[in-house]
């Protein structure tokens with residue numbers, strides 16, 4: 503269930519009219535997702551059906567949202583297969599529905615590939631590198647709001663819920679990541695707007711071709727290597743064991759590097775960033791599990807998965 507706020511047919515029809523997207527014919531709540539209220543919307547335009555997604559933002563604010571929405575528009579204008587937020591007559595892409603910030607984007611074709619092959623991983627690697635390069639001249643700046651300062655703030659909050667060995671691991675990893683962030687190699691990492699949550703369920707494929715990347719609502723300015731590490735930690739991991747899949751990782755990395763070769767600092771810090779990526783999602787899953795919003799998160803993700811990935815990444819560093 504990811505309809506926290508009910509939208510009536512009339513309200514949706516009015517918004518779609520204002521956006522000049524045709525006459526509403528169908529409105530259906532989307533079950534997947536945990537953060538926002540999402541609806542699939544169909545309209546009729548010039549006698550043809552057109553599909554959109556209407557999102558009401560439940561947690562993100564009107565101050566934070568322009569960065570995400572304009573980044574999506576920027577990437578779409580650069581030919582990336584990402585949702586393109588629809589503007590009204592005044593050019594605004596952030597709207598209001600039921601007093602909440604809202605957006606309407608085109609519905610991307612395809613299905614999530616939850617059992618990816620090296621070929622799927624190559625497509626993800628190449629697209630990630632293209633997104634990094636295309637976002638270089640994106641003018642707006644917003645930090646990754648789930649970056650190191652948030653980890654430092656949130657670890658003490660989740661700590662009381664952990665076993666002794668988990669507490670020791672999370673504290674020592676946090677200390678290590680603070681140490682890495684202060685290093686000259688870290689300062690040398692190329693940075694820019696990154697997706698920061700490019701998991702299997704945020705990418706669509708159709709007959710083996712990557713047709714969509716969505717859910718930019720954890721995006722922010724961070725190192726490109728962090729984004730790459732987040733991807734490797736999801737696309738190139740055995741989900742049951744949390745272990746590294748060398749064939750899929752080689753494929754993703756080679757395709758990424760064919761578009762944008764890695765720098766010396768990136769090659770050096772890959773093992774540390776793989777640990778950082780695992781720590782980031784271990785912390786957020788613990789936070790969602792132990793400090794849920796009022797009955798809102800009904801499908802909290804399992805934190806122990808990223809605890810396993812972090813232990814694996816520490817025990818068996820992947821070097822280039």
Ligand SMILES: Nc1ncnc2c1ncn2[C@@H]1O[C@H](COP(=O)(O)OP(=O)(O)O)[C@@H](O)[C@H]1O
Pocket residue numbers: 504532534535536537538539540555585607608609610611703714716717719
């Ligand atoms: N632009 C889009 N095109 C196609 N499907 C989409 C699009 N945006 C969202 N979806 C669908 O909605 C579901 C929930 O979206 P998601 O962004 O993951 O929600 P949340 O941010 O609430 O977690 C996705 O799994 C996908 O099926």
Ligand SMILES: N[C@@H](CCOP(=O)(O)O)C(=O)O
Pocket residue numbers: 535536537699701703704717783786787803
């Ligand atoms: N990918 C994150 C959770 C983010 O949720 P989403 O449904 O908005 O992608 C995780 O797996 O912990």
